[in-house]
Amino acid sequence: MRLEGKYAIVTGAGSGFGAGIARRFISEGAQVMVADIREEHARGVAEEYGGIAHTVDVADGASVSAMMERAVDVMGQVDILVNNAGVTHLPAPLEEISEEDFDRVMAVNCKSIYLGAKALVPHMKARGSGNILNISSTAGLSPRPNLNWYNASKGWVNTATKTMAVELAPFGLRVNALNPVAGETPLLKSFMGEDTPEMRAKFLSTIPLGRFSTPEDMANAALYLCSDEASMITGVCMEVDGGRCI
DSSP states (O other), rough: TTTTTTTTEETTTTTHHHHHHHHHHHHHTTTTEESHHHHHHHHHHHHTTTTTEOOOOOOOOOHHHHHHHHHHHHHSSOOEEEOOOOOOOOSSOOOSSSSSHHHHHIIIIHHHHHHHHHHHHHHHHHTTTTEEEEEEOGGGEEEEEEEHHHHHHHHHHHHHHHHHHHHHHGGGGGEEEEEOOOOTTTHHHHHHSSHHHHHHHHTTTTTTSSBBBHHHHHHHHHHHHGGGGGOOOOSSSEEESTTOOO
């Protein structure tokens, strides 16, 4: 029960990494708001594991503010925010990515972190404690060709994590990030362009441990960084990548 007495919000928690993190947090004693843009997915995870379902568009300021207000109303406080919601564009030469796709990637992957901080940091500062975990990607550390603007968005997440950590440390807040390699999530097909045995083998050949990351891998790392065991750790961008970035 490493998160007993903690109250958390996990975005993009209706599937994939977010669902795995929410599930693990709940099993470790936390009360968790399972937030997702897909109402039925959020409700399904919350009903199965005991969380609080909430529908949110993380790229919309009013929607994010409403989520934070409800979380405080229902749970009383928020100790942990996991910014997990993310999207990508399909693999293509950088000059062929549409402006619409570029804007969507930047809004969901980057602006959402700004909006979450704007809405929640005052609450955490007032309490003198808090923990923000941003889900980044190995793409922000070791970019793959043809995912240029997704790579760039995750590089932004890594830098934002470090600057948030430096600024918020004096107020008792910690900010860290996880950098997973491609995993068995709904985004995997989008990263690869097509889900074929040949494409999977190509991706796996770049991962020394020889497998994709799983929601359980991410949940284990997130649990550590968001627990009191990591009380001296802030500004870290932890690679959960099977050696991909070596």
